[in-house]
Amino acid sequence: MVNKRIQKLLQNTRGRSRRAESSNRGLNGENESQVVTPPHSPSETPNTELELQHNVEHGEEGSSQRSQNTRGRTVMRDVHSLGPNDLLVVRFNERGQPYGEMQPTLSNFVGTIARNGNLLPLSFLDWRKIPKNRLDLAWGSVTARFCIPTRHRNIVMQIMGAAWRRWRTEVKATSYDPNIPFDELLQIRPVPHKLTPEVWETLCDYWKKNERTSKINRENAHKKQRIHAQGRINIPTLEDKFFQENGVKPTRIELLELSCRSKKKGGAPIDDEAIRHEALLNEAVKRHLQDMPEGTDPRQVHEQAFREVFGPEHSGRVRCLGAGALPSQVFPEQYKRSHCQGYDTASDVTEKFKEMEEKIKDMEAREGAR
Template sequence: MSTPWKLNTHSNLATRKPRGPTLLKDVWKLSPGKTIDVSFNSRNQSIEKEGRKLTSFLGIVARTLELTPLNIDDWRNFDNEQKKKLVNFVRKKFSFPKSGEAFVLKSLGKKWKDYKCEIKGEYMSKYKTKDSLLKNRPNRRPRDQWSGLVSYWLSDKAKRRTQANRNNRANQKMPHTRGSKSIATLMHEQSGYVRGLGLGPTPSVLWGSKSSVENIVVEDSSNEVVQRSLQPLPVVGLSKPSPYSPVIQLSHSFSKPLK
């Protein structure tokens, strides 16, 4: 049971009530034939508030077991016909270009995978044996899907993949952070230029005045680019310390120095 905000008088810290599931009632209640137009940037990424709504909707689809069953071990094992049905289902509520289909499927795949990881983290920490996992099947999970999912969790293939994911997280340079806007949307809304990310973001938007990334959500392919651009490089041509050297080291790919 979730707990409401509670003020700690000793530390002045608050415990926040967890956010509930996204419902998007306005999307589900759209009249037949009416859709939400979604804009995409030159990289075929959804942008603006309609793009954020599309992304949230894809999260709901990824959790709908009738559409995206849990007992398939890898997103790549969904056949093309299944993926085509998913795209057509999304098109009933959203209008987007043909070139945007790849984004829809990639986003669905990531959200489906994240959902499976979320369930695994919740149940594998409580129940350590196959029998106990099967006995404590969640009410909303079909028996056949749950049985297949549990069998996969306990397989050698899944254990190897889990270890590989742990290693990848340990080597991650920049963690994902909170916020509702993707890099694509921020790039679209802001002016400026950062080499490697194209037109859109300014240094202060990406890193803030204190090199903060608190307001940025790094998603999908953008994550690798941003992490690469954050890698410190040796400063060439500076014979003595410069007041700009920390900026140059962090954001060496800017086309113009900051003033």
């Protein structure tokens, strides 16, 4: 039985689809609303039943262990029970990131798939080593409830991979102790989440061998300076709300301020680090505005100030734009220039090839004359 929340989402989805069909806008502008009917294969049915059974088991287990004032783990029974004709539509921006009212629902549902031990077991030592057929089944479980085009599969699987790694980290934190031998650990704590003792021992050995790497990762995690204080609302959704209210897209400085402000504190910065960053950014913006001629685009000033305070971007990532934002999408001109330096263009290669052919012909003519 679908609850009231999902019924409302379905009504909004259908209303949006009817408006899109009546106006015949299709893919319009930077934000797109995708309405695609995913294929359903008979092979998805048994996996779906296993998945629902797994989520119900985890829901019952969580309800028996939780304390009086805490909620259990999200199992998304309402979304799992959707029929083939009740698909939820997710919107994606120009960078291929999900946003809008359906984004938290998609994120929560993908988390239940990542925690499905029948589909994506913890016995694999790395997300990249999970077989393709299992990943295809996981993707099919998502498209059986959401209308998501295939071109957005990478970002959805990226979200799923991050959720799977978080789940694995949580299991390690609650069930594993590097200071206790494995035989004693079995006597003190049960094997988690229906893993066999052999698989659990393999995991424990793997974690023990990589304890030094884990320590470095924990230290790097504690160095994180910026905190996202908007809960399940991701950066693209904040960006869209800002655009709807102001008619222009926010700069990265404005996105940083939006994501690091607390609702409980009346919109104040979440911590002292956020206050310090805002002060540094405001000072840099004022200094750049004084040096720039009149009529300079404020967005350009904000970008320069942001780079001055936070330094160069990490490889393959863009700060403050959320997961999935690539430098080639955000800075296309700069990306092309940096990647073209030191490489010949197609016309240059053709010219050099012709020159080599002419030299070879001259050498052959000289050999023939001798």
